Amino acid sequence: MAAKNSEKKTKVDISEKNEETKANSEVKEAEEKAPTVEELLHKISELEALIKEKDDQHLRMAAEYDNFRRRSREEKEATYTEAVADTVGELLPIIDNLERAALYDDESKVKEGLVMIAKSTEAVFEKLKVEAVGKVGETFDPNLHNAVLHAEDENLGEGEIVEVFQKGYKKGNKIIRFAMVKTVN
Numbered sequence: 001m002a003a004k005n006s007e008k009k010t011k012v013d014i015s016e017k018n019e020e021t022k023a024n025s026e027v028k029e030a031e032e033k034a035p036t037v038e039e040l041l042h043k044i045s046e047l048e049a050l051i052k053e054k055d056d057q058h059l060r061m062a063a064e065y066d067n068f069r070r071r072s073r074e075e076k077e078a079t080y081t082e083a084v085a086d087t088v089g090e091l092l093p094i095i096d097n098l099e100r101a102a103l104y105d106d107e108s109k110v111k112e113g114l115v116m117i118a119k120s121t122e123a124v125f126e127k128l129k130v131e132a133v134g135k136v137g138e139t140f141d142p143n144l145h146n147a148v149l150h151a152e153d154e155n156l157g158e159g160e161i162v163e164v165f166q167k168g169y170k171k172g173n174k175i176i177r178f179a180m181v182k183t184v185n
Contacts, residue, residue: 090124125169133168134179136161144168144175149182156184 035043094117101113125132133144140147140159148165156162161181168179 087128090127094121094124128171130169130171130176133170134161134164134166134181136164140181140183144170144179145181145183146178147183148180151182151184153184158185160184 097113097117097120101110101117104110104113122132138145138161139157140161145161145168149163151162153162160183162184163182164179165182166177166180169176
């Protein structure tokens with residue numbers, strides 16, 4: 001039995017020595033693979049340069065975005081100013097005609113001038129693609145009309161407009177002003 005224990009002890013000792021040798025070998029291998037201080041410092045300087053480059057890219061991108069926002073705002077303001085100027089330019093002949101009509105004392109001339117002004121106003125609106133809404137005989141549409149009076153008349157259709165107090169106007173789908181109308185039934 002003592003021989004068996006001795007044999008086991010020898011096997012354990014050999015096994016332990018093998019493991020220790022293996023561990024020492026792995027440590028030496030790891031030490032050989034480990035970077036030197038100079039290599040680590042070089043890697044740190046490379047990473048710092050990369051961080052600096054990315055910071056610079058970020059700052060440039062932020063500056064470009066600020067410039068884009070500023071240019072967009074300026075373009076929007078310029079577009080609005082141009083649109084107002086173009087619209088006023090189209091309305092100036094109407095104002096000129098109103099001033100001329102105010103100089104006349106003859107009622108028939110004033111009336112004739114007002115009719116011409118109304119026609120020129122319609123022409124300007126047509127050029128600006130502004131459409132009048134709210135005509136007698138149309139069917140009432142709450143998206144276009146504002147019914148301020150209502151009457152009953154069995155001879156007319158349901159929701160028919162019988163009187164227009166104030167024309168409405170729209171450009172495309174945008175309502176500029178609702179028409180004020182009187183409806184029946």
